[in-house]
Amino acid sequence: MTVTGGSLGREGAERQELTVVKIAHLAGVSPPTVSRVINGKTGVALSTRQRVEAVLREHGYRRRESSPSIAILELVFHALESLWALEIIRGVEQVAREQGLAVVLTEMQGRLTPGKAWTEQVLARRPTGVIAVFSELTVQQQSQLATRSIPLVVLDPTGEPLHETPSVGATNWSGGMAATRHLLDLGHRRVAMLGGPVQWPCCRARLDGYRAAMDAAGVPVDPDLVRVSTLYVEGGLHDGGELLRLPDPPTAIFCANDLQAFGVYEAARRAGVRIPADLSVVGFDDLPFTRWAGPPMTTVRQPLVQMGATAARLILSLANGEPSDQHRVELATTLVVRESTAPPSQV
């Protein structure tokens, strides 16, 4: 009986076999069925698979070390729609290349949770680790990886990850605070915030940073000036347009990301509002194109390449069994002041 294919040594295969036999006994299935489940093969009925998975979980099964012929790092994105993604890919790829790992890239086309097909493919590929960007793996998916000793690192998680899942992000709260304080220091008082979906921790933190800066300056937050929008240009265009049409419009808008800020640029252009003479705009991310916008955009820089590299290094140290003392790494954000912000015009 082959348990995990040809890459296991003889001794490893024998030790493995005992465990598989025991699991099979506990789950009331045949050993080959257990092997199929462990190795992510198809052809096992859902109920059987679930029974085996339950036993694996219950007994804390961990597949023993083996060396697959291809060392793979899985990188999964909810969407590949912006330079934001490309910067992260570059960071992951740099570290992977140094370590001789192949980066396998998956896009979920906007879905936040990967489907069953993805899970099966990943288990079959037996990667060194999985980096999930802006995605949410189900508890079952997380446990399927854990029972195969495949480490998981989440980058900018969209939900609350299981307590033990390590994650990498940036100091979103501090970034939101710095952006808002910059606008307040310029003399703005009608400061609006275009937030992203607040159920996502990174967006919530940026909004909280905005509120904290306003509170610290003793400037009341006008509820009319706080909007939640999608993190795309279209969201900024729509909600930015609404803000500009208010009877008492804001003199400054802080956006949860650069794409939204580009949308606000377009809304301002359509409304005949000049940036920065009539309206100051701050973005978040510092995508490479922001400096070539008209006018060059003031924004909060996230070190995206370093975030990707950090996630990859975290995977490697987890895969090497090194104890991790940090389960949440936050890299520093920095405010980059360009030409989309200025003191409010005197009315």
Next chain:
Amino acid sequence: MTVTGGSLGREGAERQELTVVKIAHLAGVSPPTVSRVINGKTGVALSTRQRVEAVLREHGYRRRESSPSIAILELVFHALESLWALEIIRGVEQVAREQGLAVVLTEMQGRLTPGKAWTEQVLARRPTGVIAVFSELTVQQQSQLATRSIPLVVLDPTGEPLHETPSVGATNWSGGMAATRHLLDLGHRRVAMLGGPVQWPCCRARLDGYRAAMDAAGVPVDPDLVRVSTLYVEGGLHDGGELLRLPDPPTAIFCANDLQAFGVYEAARRAGVRIPADLSVVGFDDLPFTRWAGPPMTTVRQPLVQMGATAARLILSLANGEPSDQHRVELATTLVVRESTAPPSQV
């Protein structure tokens, strides 16, 4: 003796063994050494490896079909620096996902030819195929893939690929022609071209399209107005600035890509030249950000997502042994007119 690892069936292994023994005899080495070379393993002296490679090439060796446990599509980029790359990745990834292939991404950090380490890793991964974007594989690398029956498709080749290497691109010449004709139709006569490195066929074709449109309109090309620059913002900033400082500057600049055009935007801003009132600018690619530039950019659209998808489909049909009647696929470019072009101001 294990020839290719555990994934070959018994019958396949036996047939393979005979061939390997014969090659070993011809090359004067042991069969395991031949296996190591075929499977991209290390630990074979360079001179031995070269001798074995020569026999493989000479006898038209093709590794027999086997089914590696992981179906991989290799995607290699010279650099991951722009949304240009991300669009191509998305196209490749879409097709790969539909077909259950894992996309392994490699960046060469600006080098055009992958190194030896890359070749060895790829041979060891035994991919379904390789897509090389804006890269140049050596004749030896191409032949190493061919002897392993690994199809290669080149996207926007930077050099003249071996005659039989299929390639995918866009109608660069027609795009250059359309952009230039648009400027001529608006009434411009001092039309400059910021070209990319002309040894790259895609850049040469865009420049030739520019010249063809000028010739067709009976407008002589002023050699001072034709520049060759890097395909980055910095190139457009530098050479665009020089063009604007000429005693008789151009009233319109057609750039070989959008990044250059962003550089020209910045050069114009620094020189106090208004777009489009004083200067018309046309880019090439239609990256997602061009529509949010100040002003929104007129550009030639390349269907980058479709180009990636086409390359991936071509790999799949080659891997399936389907005869390919097309060795060069060119997808259509289209001119997208926005607000960076206008008739020249009357002086």
